[in-house]
Amino acid sequence: MMRALATRGMELLEDIASGAAPRAHLGQSSSTAGSWERLAGVYFGPTRQKKLQAAAVTAGRGLPVAAIERIEKHLRKLSRKAAVSEWELRVELCGLRGTVDEIDREAAARVYAHNRQVPGTDNRGLRAFRGGKNVDAQGMSTATLTLPAGDMARYKAHLQVTADKLREADPSLDWTRAMADAAYQHGVGGGQAGNPPPPVPFGVMRAPDYVTYARGEGGDTVFGLSDGTTITGREWVEKGFAELGYVGIFDPVEGGIDLYRESRFANDKQRMLLKAETLVCPYPECTTPADECQFHHLTAWEYEGETNLANMTAACRVHNGRNDDDPHAPPRNGRFEREPGGVVFHPPDGGPPRVNRHPQRRLSAMGLLAAP
Ligand SMILES: [Zn+2]
Structure with a gap:
């Protein structure tokens, strides 16, 4: 049974669909058994998409049942107006490999990539604050906040400014608690408005194979070209990349090489x-x-x-x-x-x-x- 859960999710669902693994023998809670029966219906039940169903089953052999559950959780959120059909995307997602958490994140990203392309989509209606009603055995209460990802990133960036100040004052404070204190302070109106750096566009240039580079000559990076001349990074970037917020030059082996913007950002160059x-x-x-x-x-x-x-x-x-x-x-x-x-x-x-x-x-x- 445990091995079946780990790698033979499709076989398990097939047994459930065919009646070879009756509900009473699954040894699971009724909600889990119910969830598996629904999955068995998707992958082995009647459908007009027989070919795609068979392709999904083939692609998904080897996946744990938990991964198939996560895939279906995200597929349920695919917009009906998306350019891809649910079955086409199911076949694609069943081909993912990795740990259950890796598959979970990748499937969410792929479904979202389709949803965000649908014109007029507004996910702000899904924002929510939930919980905070129950008290656990240690006297704590938990709430969750759901926001569009960009809003959440801005919210956290503001909290981070306050959390950093709190940790400066008390170095024993860990990040999790400092952020909780910051969220509470801001929530009750006592937090000072933070001033996080705004997100900026960041262009990436590949350092081409035909140049060799020498670091740090006169504060700039100098590239030697195969025709025997040299060009500075700034000259290079000025040929068409000036409108971007930042341009970083990266080498596939060495990593970051140099970053271009106005000089007042120079101290943050390495960090950026x-x-x-x-x-x-x-x-x-x-x-x-x-x-x-x-x-x-x-x-x-x-x-x-x-x-x-x-x-x-x-x-x-x-x-x-x-x-x-x-x-x-x-x-x-x-x-x-x-x-x-x-x-x-x-x-x-x-x-x-x-x-x-x-x-x-x-x-x-x-x-x-x-x-x-
Ligand atoms: Zn880490």
Whole structure:
């Protein structure tokens, strides 16, 4: 049974549909059994889309039943006006592989990518504040806030300003509690309006193969071209990229190379490039956005790692803190390393390096460079 749940979700649903696995034998709560029966109806019940149904079943063999449940949860939210049919998208989503959480996030991103293309779509009607009514065994009460993703990002950016001040005053305060205090202060009218940096467009340029670059000459990056001349990064960017907010130049192997904008932003150059490079903490399955990340030395300072872009990455507090900084000590938690294509995580068991497959990372600089 457990093995069936882990990899043989389609077979399980088929058995349910055919009556080979009667409800009483599933050993699950009635709500779970009911959910599985509904799924069995989708994948093995009558439909006009027999071909696509068969294709979805074939594509989905090997998926755990929990992954199929997540796929269906997101598919139910596909707009009827979307350019793709529900069955076509179901076949596509059943072809996803990874952990259940990875499949969950990827399926949500793909359904949303279709929904946001539907003209006149307004998701603001879905905003909600729920909960706060029940008290748990420790006297705590939990509420959830649902907002369009952009509004939530702005809200969190404002809270972050207050939370950072609170943590400056009390370094023992962790991020989760500082944000809770900030949300409470703002909610009761005592929080000072924060002034977070506004989101800005960020262009990504690939450093082409025919140039070699030398860092930091006269405060700019100098590119040597194959025709024997040189060009500065600024000159290059001024040929048509001036209207963008920021332009970062990235190399598929080295990562961030340089960033162009007005000089008053120069101090934030490294941070902007490191954030744009990954957009999300590079630890597998981590969801912490780059704005909430720290800046991590891949080769630690005490092992003579330099503070340059190739030796750095954005990483969340937890995964920065847990990183094995001494590459020669026995591995405990694993470590980040830069490889061609971006920063990867080397697990402590010596297994193959793992990447964070969060959908947001496809829009990061390294994700854009890797795109076909
Ligand atoms: Zn992380």
